[in-house]
Each structure stands twice: as structure tokens, then as C-alpha cells.
Amino acid sequence: MTFEGLQRRARDEWQALSESAVPLIQVGTATCGRSAGASAVVDALREALQREATPALIMEVGCIGLCFAEPLVTIRKPGRPAVCYGHVNPERATQLVSEYLLRDNPLADWALGTVGEGRIEGIPELFETPVLRPQVRRILRNCGFIDPTNILHYVARGGYTGLVRALGMARGQIIDEIRRAGLRGRGGAGFPTWRKWQFCLEAPGEPKYVVCNADEGDPGAFMNRSLLESDPHSVLEGLLIDGYTVGAREGYIYCRAEYPLALERLHNALAQMREQGLVGENILGSGFSFDIHIKEGAGAFVCGEETALLASIEGRRGMPRPRPPFPATSGLWGKPTVINNVETLASVSLILQKGAEWFAEYGSEKSKGTKTFALVGKVKRAGLIEVPLGITLRDIVYGIGGGILGDKRFKAVQTGGPSGGCLPEALLDSPVDYESLTTAGSIMGSGGMVVMDEDTCMVDVARYFLDFTQKESCGECVPCRLGTKQMMDILTDITEGKGREGDVELLQEVALAVKKGSLCGLGQTAPNPVLTTIRYFRDEYEAHEQGRCPSKVCKALIRYRIVADKCKGCQICLRACPVGAISGERRQVHTIDVGKCIRCGVCLEVCPARFGAVECVTGQ
Amino acid sequence: MKTLRLTIDGVTVTAREGMSVLEAALEAGIYIPHLCHHPDLKPVGVCRLCLVEIAGRGMTISCKTPVEEGMVVKTESPDIELARRVAVELLIVNHHADCLSCAKDGACKLQEIARYVGIEEERLQRLRRTTRSLPVDSSNPFFLRDPNRCVLCGICVRTCEEIVGASAIDYAFRGYATVISTLGNRPIVQSRCESCGECVARCPVGALVPRQERNPAREVRSVCAYCGVGCGLYLGVRGNQVVRVRGAAESPVNRGRLCVKGRYGHGYIGHPERLTTPLIKRDGRFVEASWDEALDLVAARLAGYRGDQFAALTSARCTNEENYLLQKFTRAVMGTHNIDHCARL
Amino acid sequence: MHDRIDAILSSYGRDRANLIPILQSVQAELGYLSEEAMLRIADYLGVPESQVYGVASFYAQFRFTPTGRNRIMVCRGTACHVRGAPRILDEIQQVLNIREGETTSDMEYTLETVACIGCCALSPCMMINREVYAKLTPTKVREVFSKGGQEQ
CATH class of the missing domain: 1.20.1440.230 (NADH-ubiquinone oxidoreductase 51kDa subunit, iron-sulphur binding domain)
Incomplete structure (x- = not known):
């Protein structure tokens, strides 16, 4: 089939979906959705639809990034905007079917917002809510909206037009396009992508290889996982463009084994590409032949380092080697190799689809475009976000994140994972870009952003x-x-x-x-x-x-004790204590044996809030 | 080969193209501390001690940096001093503490580097010393493997792979838990190890040490008496006893390498049961005889045989001249082609 | 056991690049990597057995002893850490009476920690087999194991 034929089929299918005469129910079933219980929600929806004998389409989609409100369900009834619901459990799912689908009561209290044209009384527009308004959704444009297992959805939304455009361009032109876009590596160090490609293109030696680094190892980061689970083709398209530009015939995706769903989605996407002639011999009749191999990591953070990653693909211990020589001249099996991060490749697809100028609309002088972050830790609205580079940390933590959980005091935000640093309140107004974060002693990293509060030591x-x-x-x-x-x-x-x-x-x-x-x-x-x-x-x-842990975290420096005039002698803590360190008769004040206590904090957790009789102290 | 000129600490040094900065410096008599470098092996740059500063490039390791024309190298700077000193101190607090009981004492590279860097006891006191104690592998009759004295320079692993081709050992695990290991950390005798001792000869510290070896009073250049290869070696002698054998690096035959027999199999030289005169069997028992007596007896007995009644076996341990003579004798005198040899004779 | 390993080996080319995928397949089949299995892999690929072990021991995924029927993986990601993961791990160790890396004597559970399972927004969390348990507290941990976490 020609690409135009594929596009026609894709548009038809997408249109049929958008104009569906029956309601469309989308459930986010990426890993975060599943761990919050999305699978049970899908089951409950199916059951309810069957019981009520009401027709509706259920579509499993990826992650829209509102992890704090998982599981998420979006319902679009014909002629209405879609309504996105948060914190859906099986009971709520059943009610959504009976109330909204059958009785047309949109249950506005549970709704996070509407998506698409039209309004519904009492429900804000989703993209105008505080969590999404400051965001610019480009990399994540499809996440949570398309079926990640269906290549037609990706194509219908402009997918693979970047590849088609690239195949009609000279290699130098493509590199120039990436250069003008100002794209820098999204894996952490921020090296200009075009330069890497240029080095590899000019390096002597055949064959050449391109590698997608999907070994997202930073604890506290999951941007790449979400993207691969929710929109795998956006990354694969970038890898094809990468391969075409540097003159490679083979590409690898190295994805960590801890991401089983992302791996599954990649394998599925690759099979679909093969069916459509988007990978293999003579892609789309262009004469360009390219194959992609998926390599599963085996649990080593250091394999995110590019020379270690290559060693791992070659079947060796993932030990980095000194550079130079750089992989661009001597990489996989000693051949010129380009290694790009997942998000970098997704950006490449976008640049080729929409042009360098469009991409560079956002960002600061030296850091162009948008960047995804995993905003997590002690923040009210944790999730996956995409913001223009140059935004301040404050806008992210307080604007998008909604501030600190329990309105506690902000202490630090950690960026860049184990390679990054902890930035204090005084730096909240600094812009998020490669240079500013480095000056502050941290790094941009791949996009983990962990918020810490007064209770973090x-x-x-x-x-x-x-x-x-x-x-x-x-x-x-x-x-x-x-x-x-x-x-x-x-x-x-x-x-x-x-x-x-x-x-x-x-x-x-x-x-x-x-x-x-x-x-x-x-x-x-x-x-x-x-x-x-x-x-x-x-x-x-x-x-x-001096023997004090001000945040009361370090076990050796803290003690739990029972406040005598608050203790009601209810024995809840006594029963919950795993080591029997608490003694006391009913209705008598309890005491904790400091020698026996293992400082697990269960007593504090179980003591009813209205008593508040257990306290944690440090010092003296 | 093209020669290049570079400056190291202000001294103009001539080097050959393809050499590393470290090699060029060492050849010019300029010491740069190094632990994982070995002239017989490919450089890996893991000990991070051979740091230098190169004008225009900043701090880098010299063992992996090829020399370039006009390069300006400094071997000292505050950054080098800090990085190297801390690395050496960390090696020391993670190393077996008792130098005097170590067979490598005095010949240890870590000691050499520590002396160069200058160790201060107060600084070591601040660091947390390792409490780990790993079992010593004493399964091999010729050498001991003590992981507690190992600095993980990888010279043994690379020797076994690049020089011996056995790869009996490799790095195992990672991070602080990294060790040099056989499959499943089995005793070395249960691996592909050939006991050639090449790794032992190159180990810069006391992690691999020969079991029965003493420092010789003098050395005698010789040729290995075992097989026909003719490896050059040095017999280390004390009094009239051979106490150590090492390969002669300048020998074109073996370039310093030896096998298990050549290196460790010298016990027979001074063995009390070694034959020192010919023996002739008389009345059912062997009695000592002179060479003349023995040769007369052999000649007299051979006179009774000719042609295919006779066969001769020679040895690859004999010289070419000796083997030539015996085949000539077999064919011309005894009148048969029945001659063969065996390297083990 | 040899037949099972040989069946896996025959589906791969004799190429060193296949070492890690083979180790993964063999472990999936046997539950762990025995020395015998590693010797066979080494022989098949023509890679020294010390290097097979070197590779296998480098990566956290591989194990050299049989594991329990259920694998508990406690996330030690940053988000989980600041939201109490150490207490979760302590609690599981207490409840099951094993340390990290160990297996219960009835071979029911093996307790491991993993770098990050990427569910940071729902921290602290753990996985039992492929199931993720989110927003844990020590009390929740007790509930999970009193119900027999593997069946959920």
C-alpha cells in the first residue's frame, strides 16, 4: 500500500471513531493506570454495559499524565465534548454508565474537565485547569488520546509524515533542520542532536548503527515509559529518520526489562510497521532499507551510559569505556553509531512533521522546545507533564503541581536523578533549562523531578x-x-x-x-x-x-513516645506494634519501650487523628 | 615509524606515533603513577591514577591518550593531586592492611604509588576502612588468589584473555561487590586455568602470589629444559638452589612467557632423587656406573642388531644437533628408518 | 533440564550478542541460572564460561539460586523513598521474616528491590509478580500478605 492509501484508511477509521454514534469510553491503562486499578475499572465498565444492554465502545489508551487522579476514564457521547473523570474505581465506573450514559447526568463532581468542542455545565475545560494550562502538549500530544496498539491512530494524527518528508530530503538538509530547531539531547547532558548526527554521517566505516536509549533508569523518572506505552510510533518514526539521515541500515531500541508493558507495545508497534512497509526493505518505495531490533535490558542503571549500553547490546558486561573515541566514530561493534534518547527521537519526528521553526517557538535561547518531566514526590498533583523549556521551578511545583501535599513547607526539588542535585526554595524562580540547572549544581537529566517537603531529611x-x-x-x-x-x-x-x-x-x-x-x-x-x-x-x-534529625527521618536519631495527657488507652497502637514494644492496660496511659522499639512508626500511623497521642521526637 | 615531539613538564620528549602519553613519559624516564597499565596489554584506563593535564584539553588519563606532535603535557596540578591522592587513599583503606606478611612487599605497585603520592596517616584515619574479608583461593598448587589484596586493575583478566587465550577468569558482579572470578566463583583449579602463572607474574599487588617462591640471590639466563620450543628464562638461584624462574622478555621465542612446567616445574633440579650418574642393572638391581661403562655396554649390545630389529625414539628436549646425530646413526649405522620423537621424553 | 536448555539455545544464533537474551530465556524457563546451564550456554556460544558468569552476575535481573513462587519487588525509586519506601521494606522483612534478596523457607516469596518501577506518582509501591501495589503503608503491607498477595 502507498503511504497515501495508509493515510486514507487511518483518516477514515479516526473519523468513524470521532463521529461514532455510540458513546466512546477511553480508559488509561498504562502502567500507572493499571497500578491504580484501571484493569478492574475496565472490567466493571464492560459488565455494566452488558447488564444495561447499552452499546458503547471501550478503548484502552495510554497515559494522559494526570497520575494523581488515576484511574482515568474519558467518556464522549455523540455530539458532546468528552468528559474526563478521575479517581474512578469499579463502583464509580458502574455509576458512570448508569448515570451519564443512561440518564445523561454527567456527574460533574467527579469530572476533571472536558475535552473537545462544546461545554457541559459545571465542568471546566480540561486544558484550562491549573494542572494543564501552563503545559504545552507536543511530545505528549497523543498520549491518552489514541490507542497505542493501533498504528492507524498515530497516522491519522499526522504520524509518519515526518518520515515521508525526510525521505524526500538530502541528509544534510535534515541535519540542518534539526540544527535550526535547536534540539538538544533529552537524555540529560543536552548535547546538540544535529552535531551527533553530523559526526556519525561523516565518520568513515560501514555499516552504521542508530540506537534508541530507552533504558530510563533514574529513580523517580518515567517519562520515557509513559511515552513508549502511550505513543510508541512517535519514537520509532524518529529512529527511522535518524537511521536514514546518518546512513544506517539497522537500529536498536534498548529498553529496560522493568518496563514490560513498554516492551510489549514496542513489539506490537514494530509488527504493525512491518505490515505497512514502514520498516524492512525499500521503505515506502524510497529505496531506503532499515530494520529495527528491540533489546531488553537486564537491570543495570549504568547501561543508560551510552558506551555501557553498547557493551550490553554486544552481550558484554555493561561497563563504560573511556571516550574518545566517541560512539559516533566507534560505537556498536566498533562502527559509527548514534545513540539518542526516547524523547529526543520523538522530538525529531515532530520537527520533521511540523518544521524547525514550529519546534523552536517555545523554549529559551539555548534550550529550545518543550520537555517532559515526571513531577513526583511530596506534591499534590503528581504526574507526567510537558512544559516549554525556560519555565520556572515555581510554576511547575506550585502551578502545575498545586503545591505541597498537606500544605507542608517546601524544602527542595530534586532534578536529574542520581546525577542531579537538590535545589532549595531560593532557586524556585530559576528557569528550567540546561545551563541554569547546571549552574545550580544539578542537571536537567532525563526529566525526573522529585519534590521534597519539611519531612524529607x-x-x-x-x-x-x-x-x-x-x-x-x-x-x-x-x-x-x-x-x-x-x-x-x-x-x-x-x-x-x-x-x-x-x-x-x-x-x-x-x-x-x-x-x-x-x-x-x-x-x-x-x-x-x-x-x-x-x-x-x-x-x-x-x-x-549534634544528634538531631530535624525532619525526623533518620531512625537512629528519633524516638516515638506517647503523650500521657492525650493517650486514651485504646490499645490500638499496642496491638499494631509489630515487636510488642508498647505496654499499658485498657484506659490506662500506654508507654513505649525504647529498647524494643524498631522505629517503624506504625503506632503513629494508627493512633486515631482525634487523639494524636503518639509523637516522634529527635535530639537529647 | 614516525617520531613525534611533545613536551612533558617542560621537557621535550621524542615518541613514536601510536604510543600513549604514559608510554612516552615512562620511556623518557618521567614517572606517572599507574596501576592498570601493563606494557604487554591493551590499555583500559580504569585505575584513573595516570592523570595528566593536556593543554587545550584539560585533565585526562595518559594511558589512553595517543601522543600528538607538539602536545603539551603536565603531570602535576592541584586537580590531579586531589583526584589521585583520594583514589590512592581509597585503595589503601580498602586493601589488606598488613604489608609485612605480604609476598609482594617491596615489589608492590600500590606501595610504589603510595610512596610517590605520600601517604599521611591522619588523612587515612578519617576514611572508613573496609570491614570485608573474602576467602582466599588456595586450590592451585602453584599460586594463591587473595581477593582482599586485589585492586581490580584487571591485568590478570586481560592477561588470561589477550596473552594466554584461556579466559579462565573475568570480572564478576559490580560496584563495590566486583571481584575477579571463575564461573560461580569456583576454586581456580576447577576452571580452564592452565596454571601458567602469566597472571601471577603480572599482578601488581599481592592478590596473586606464587606459593613456593623466594627472592633469589642472583639470576642465571638459561633455556627451558622441558620442550622443544626453547623458551628463554632466568633461573633465580640462592646458593646452588633454584628458587624462582621467570621468563626472559628479550627472548624472541617466548617474549617472557612461560608455561606451567617452565615456570613452576623446576623442583627436579635440586631433587634428592634426581639421577646424577648412569645406572646399570646388575643382578636384578640398578647400580651406579660411569658414562664410559654405560656407553661401552650400549655399544656392545647394539652390535648384535641391525635393520628393522632396531628403533629409536628421541626427544624434542634434545638440541637439533643431538637429534640430527641420532637419526643419522639410526639410518646410516643401524640401517632403518625406525625413528620418531616425543616432546614429553 | 538439558533438553529444556538445548531447546532454548537452538532458537538463537551462535552469536555473542545473543548472550543476554539467552540468559533471560533460560532464567524464564528454569527460574534461575544454574552453573550447569551457564556452562552449556558458554559451550553453545563459544564464550568462556567465566565471561558468561561475568555478564550474568553484572545484571540485577539474573539469579543463581532458585526463587520463590512469587517475586516481590519493592521499588527503591526516589519518589518512593521520600514517601516512605524504607518503612515498607522493613515491614515486609518483618512480616515474612526474610531479608532483601532472600526467599522464604516455604519457597513462597522472594524479596527483592528494584531501581524504580516507574509508578512514582503512586508511591510508595511494590510489585508482586506483574501486579503493582500502590500508595502503600506498613498497615497495607500487612493486609496484602495476610490475604496472600500472589492471588490478587
Whole structure:
């Protein structure tokens, strides 16, 4: 079939769906939706529809990014805008069928907003709500709106026109287009994408390879997972354009094994591409032949580092090697190789579909376009967001995120995962772009953004990250293997009240040596969480040295106790205590045996809020 | 080969194209600390100790940086000093602490580097010392493997792969848990290890040490007496006893390499049961005899045989001249082509 | 067991690039990687067995001892950490009386931690087999295991 033929079929199917005479019910069943219970919601909807004998289409879609409100269900009745409902459980699902589908009561209280033309009384427009208004949905344009297992949906919304356009262009022209768009690598370091491509194109040696890095390992980040689960073709199209431009015949997608659904969606998408002649020999009759292999990671964070990733594809230990030579000249099996991140490739598709100028409309001078972030942690509206680069952290945390959970006090926002840093309140008004974040001691990273509040201990956070990096260090080079372990040991001592005088200075010294001496990016950036927490939260380190954990997190420095005049002697805590550390007769004031107590905090959790008789204390 | 000129610490140095900055410096007599570099092996750049600063490029490792014409190299700077000092200190606090009981004491690269960097006890005291203690592999009769003294430079792994071709060992696990291991961390004798000792000879620290070896008083250049290859070696001698054998790097035959027999199989030289005179069987028992007596007896007995009644076996351990003579004797004197040899004789 | 391994091996080319996929398939079949299996893989691919072990031990996914019928994976992602993951792990260890990396004596559960399962917005969370349990508290953990988490 020609591409025009495919487009016609896609448009017809999309139109039929949009003008469907029966209601269309979309349920977000990406991993986050499923973990919130979306599968049970789908079952409940099916059952209710059958019981009421009412016709409706159920379509499973990806993630729209409003994770805080999962599971999400969107219902579009003919002639009405679609209504997006949040926090749907099986009971609510059944009610939506009986109330909205049968009785035309849109249950406005449960609705988050409407999508599409027209309004419904009492329900705001979804994209005008505070969580979405500051966002610019480009990369995520299809997420949550199309069926990710159906290539026609992607094509109907402009998909693969970027590839078709690229196939009619000279390689130099494509690279120039990417250059004018100002696209920089979305994996973290922000290297100009066009330059990587140019190096590879000019490098001697055949064959050449292109690789999509989908080994999203930063704890606290899931942008790539969502995109692959919700709109896999947008990434695959970018990989094809990448391959065509640098003169490769083969491409790899290296996706981590912890993302089973993303892998499933990729395999499915690839099979569909094959059916449509979008991958394989002589793609769309252009003479360009290209094949894609999907490689499943095996659980190693360091494989996000590009030379380690290549070693892993080759069937070796994922150990990075010194650069130069860079992969663009000597990569996979020693051949010129371009490695691009998932979001970078999705941006490439968009640039070729819509043009460089369109892409560069948003962003700051040196950081063009939009960027997705996983906004998580102690924030009210956690989720997947897409914002123009240059937006301030405050707009993200307080605007989109709606502020801190329980209206507690903001303490820090962590960007860039284990390679990034913790930025304090004073930096909330700095713009989010590659340069500003680096100046602040953090990095843009792949897009994890973890919000921390007054209950988060920054020394514990530093220890957490170093525990992570020392476990994930490949162990090859001395500074990283021993330096991260050393920093973790020192931080463990500090959080256990066993810190020694001069430990903070020692940490800084070791951190600097690891940063300067390590072989790869993992080691060179691993000290960032330590250095930024010392830089911005030194008072917390000092408090720990004096035996206090101000956020009451570090177990060795806290105690639970029962406030005598609040305790009603109800025995709830006594029964819940897993180690039998609480004693006391009914209606008598209870006491906690500090020696037995393992500081699990269950007593505080179960003590009825109206009593509030258990408290956590630190110091003395 | 093209020669290039570069400047190291202000000294103009000549190097050949393709050399690394580290090699060029060492050849010119300029020391740069290094642990994972070995002249016989490909560089990997993992110890991160051979740091230098190159004008226009900043700090980098010298073992993986090829020399270039006009390059300006500095081997000292505050950044190099910090990164290297901390790395060495970390190696030391994660290393077995008792140097005197170590067979490598005095010949240890880590000691050499520590002396160069200058270790201060107060600085070491601040660091957290390892509490880990891993079992020593003493399964091999010729050498010990002690992971507690290992610095994970990978020289043994690369030797076994690049030089020996056995790959009996590799890195296993990762991060701080990384060890050099056989499959399933089995004892080394249960692996493909040929006990050639090439790794032991190259180990820069006390992680791989020979079991029965003492430092010799002097060395004697010789040729291995085992097989026909004729590997050059040095017999290390104390008094009149051979206490160590090492390959002669300058020998074009083996370029310093030896096999298990050549390296470790020298016990027979001073063995009390070694034959030192010919033996002739008289009345059912062997008695010592002189060479003249023995040769006369053999000649007298051979006179009774000719042609295919006779066969000779020679050995690859003999010299070419000796083998030539025996085949000549077999064919011309005894009148038969029944001659063969075996390398193990 | 040899037949099962050989059947897997024959579906792959004798190419080192297939080492990790083969290890994954063999583990999926046997539940873990035995030394025997690794020797056979090494032999098939012509890769030294020390290197097969080197690769297998590098990646967190591979195990060298049999695991329980149900795999618990506690997320140690950042979002989970700041929202109480350490307490969740403590609680599971307490309830099942095993440490991270261990298997219960009845072979019912193996407890592991994973870098991040990408459900950060619903933290803290864990996976039992392929099922994700979100927004956990120590009390919820007790409920899950008192009901027998694997059946849900």
C-alpha cells in the first residue's frame, strides 16, 4: 500500500471513531493506570454495559499524565465534548454508565474537565485547569488520546509524515533542520542532536548503527515509559529518520526489562510497521532499507551510559569505556553509531512533521522546545507533564503541581536523578533549562523531578542516592567504585549519629575527587546529590552531627513516645506494634519501650487523628 | 615509524606515533603513577591514577591518550593531586592492611604509588576502612588468589584473555561487590586455568602470589629444559638452589612467557632423587656406573642388531644437533628408518 | 533440564550478542541460572564460561539460586523513598521474616528491590509478580500478605 492509501484508511477509521454514534469510553491503562486499578475499572465498565444492554465502545489508551487522579476514564457521547473523570474505581465506573450514559447526568463532581468542542455545565475545560494550562502538549500530544496498539491512530494524527518528508530530503538538509530547531539531547547532558548526527554521517566505516536509549533508569523518572506505552510510533518514526539521515541500515531500541508493558507495545508497534512497509526493505518505495531490533535490558542503571549500553547490546558486561573515541566514530561493534534518547527521537519526528521553526517557538535561547518531566514526590498533583523549556521551578511545583501535599513547607526539588542535585526554595524562580540547572549544581537529566517537603531529611536523601549509585556503579574504575561506597559509608554514619568531626569536609573532598577522576558520567555526576545538599542544606548536616534529625527521618536519631495527657488507652497502637514494644492496660496511659522499639512508626500511623497521642521526637 | 615531539613538564620528549602519553613519559624516564597499565596489554584506563593535564584539553588519563606532535603535557596540578591522592587513599583503606606478611612487599605497585603520592596517616584515619574479608583461593598448587589484596586493575583478566587465550577468569558482579572470578566463583583449579602463572607474574599487588617462591640471590639466563620450543628464562638461584624462574622478555621465542612446567616445574633440579650418574642393572638391581661403562655396554649390545630389529625414539628436549646425530646413526649405522620423537621424553 | 536448555539455545544464533537474551530465556524457563546451564550456554556460544558468569552476575535481573513462587519487588525509586519506601521494606522483612534478596523457607516469596518501577506518582509501591501495589503503608503491607498477595 502507498503511504497515501495508509493515510486514507487511518483518516477514515479516526473519523468513524470521532463521529461514532455510540458513546466512546477511553480508559488509561498504562502502567500507572493499571497500578491504580484501571484493569478492574475496565472490567466493571464492560459488565455494566452488558447488564444495561447499552452499546458503547471501550478503548484502552495510554497515559494522559494526570497520575494523581488515576484511574482515568474519558467518556464522549455523540455530539458532546468528552468528559474526563478521575479517581474512578469499579463502583464509580458502574455509576458512570448508569448515570451519564443512561440518564445523561454527567456527574460533574467527579469530572476533571472536558475535552473537545462544546461545554457541559459545571465542568471546566480540561486544558484550562491549573494542572494543564501552563503545559504545552507536543511530545505528549497523543498520549491518552489514541490507542497505542493501533498504528492507524498515530497516522491519522499526522504520524509518519515526518518520515515521508525526510525521505524526500538530502541528509544534510535534515541535519540542518534539526540544527535550526535547536534540539538538544533529552537524555540529560543536552548535547546538540544535529552535531551527533553530523559526526556519525561523516565518520568513515560501514555499516552504521542508530540506537534508541530507552533504558530510563533514574529513580523517580518515567517519562520515557509513559511515552513508549502511550505513543510508541512517535519514537520509532524518529529512529527511522535518524537511521536514514546518518546512513544506517539497522537500529536498536534498548529498553529496560522493568518496563514490560513498554516492551510489549514496542513489539506490537514494530509488527504493525512491518505490515505497512514502514520498516524492512525499500521503505515506502524510497529505496531506503532499515530494520529495527528491540533489546531488553537486564537491570543495570549504568547501561543508560551510552558506551555501557553498547557493551550490553554486544552481550558484554555493561561497563563504560573511556571516550574518545566517541560512539559516533566507534560505537556498536566498533562502527559509527548514534545513540539518542526516547524523547529526543520523538522530538525529531515532530520537527520533521511540523518544521524547525514550529519546534523552536517555545523554549529559551539555548534550550529550545518543550520537555517532559515526571513531577513526583511530596506534591499534590503528581504526574507526567510537558512544559516549554525556560519555565520556572515555581510554576511547575506550585502551578502545575498545586503545591505541597498537606500544605507542608517546601524544602527542595530534586532534578536529574542520581546525577542531579537538590535545589532549595531560593532557586524556585530559576528557569528550567540546561545551563541554569547546571549552574545550580544539578542537571536537567532525563526529566525526573522529585519534590521534597519539611519531612524529607536531606542527609538521608544524599545517603539514598549514594546507596543507589554505589550499588549501580559498574565497579570498573577506582574513584567511582570506592568513592561512592566511601561517601555512602560516611553518610550512613552521619544519619546514624556516628558522624565524626570533619566529615562534611571529607565528603566534599571525596566528592570532588570522584567527580574529577571517574571514567564515565555515572561517577562524574554521582557526587552531585552530596555536593548540593551540603551547599544548600548544610544546617541539616550540622544538626545530625549534634544528634538531631530535624525532619525526623533518620531512625537512629528519633524516638516515638506517647503523650500521657492525650493517650486514651485504646490499645490500638499496642496491638499494631509489630515487636510488642508498647505496654499499658485498657484506659490506662500506654508507654513505649525504647529498647524494643524498631522505629517503624506504625503506632503513629494508627493512633486515631482525634487523639494524636503518639509523637516522634529527635535530639537529647 | 614516525617520531613525534611533545613536551612533558617542560621537557621535550621524542615518541613514536601510536604510543600513549604514559608510554612516552615512562620511556623518557618521567614517572606517572599507574596501576592498570601493563606494557604487554591493551590499555583500559580504569585505575584513573595516570592523570595528566593536556593543554587545550584539560585533565585526562595518559594511558589512553595517543601522543600528538607538539602536545603539551603536565603531570602535576592541584586537580590531579586531589583526584589521585583520594583514589590512592581509597585503595589503601580498602586493601589488606598488613604489608609485612605480604609476598609482594617491596615489589608492590600500590606501595610504589603510595610512596610517590605520600601517604599521611591522619588523612587515612578519617576514611572508613573496609570491614570485608573474602576467602582466599588456595586450590592451585602453584599460586594463591587473595581477593582482599586485589585492586581490580584487571591485568590478570586481560592477561588470561589477550596473552594466554584461556579466559579462565573475568570480572564478576559490580560496584563495590566486583571481584575477579571463575564461573560461580569456583576454586581456580576447577576452571580452564592452565596454571601458567602469566597472571601471577603480572599482578601488581599481592592478590596473586606464587606459593613456593623466594627472592633469589642472583639470576642465571638459561633455556627451558622441558620442550622443544626453547623458551628463554632466568633461573633465580640462592646458593646452588633454584628458587624462582621467570621468563626472559628479550627472548624472541617466548617474549617472557612461560608455561606451567617452565615456570613452576623446576623442583627436579635440586631433587634428592634426581639421577646424577648412569645406572646399570646388575643382578636384578640398578647400580651406579660411569658414562664410559654405560656407553661401552650400549655399544656392545647394539652390535648384535641391525635393520628393522632396531628403533629409536628421541626427544624434542634434545638440541637439533643431538637429534640430527641420532637419526643419522639410526639410518646410516643401524640401517632403518625406525625413528620418531616425543616432546614429553 | 538439558533438553529444556538445548531447546532454548537452538532458537538463537551462535552469536555473542545473543548472550543476554539467552540468559533471560533460560532464567524464564528454569527460574534461575544454574552453573550447569551457564556452562552449556558458554559451550553453545563459544564464550568462556567465566565471561558468561561475568555478564550474568553484572545484571540485577539474573539469579543463581532458585526463587520463590512469587517475586516481590519493592521499588527503591526516589519518589518512593521520600514517601516512605524504607518503612515498607522493613515491614515486609518483618512480616515474612526474610531479608532483601532472600526467599522464604516455604519457597513462597522472594524479596527483592528494584531501581524504580516507574509508578512514582503512586508511591510508595511494590510489585508482586506483574501486579503493582500502590500508595502503600506498613498497615497495607500487612493486609496484602495476610490475604496472600500472589492471588490478587
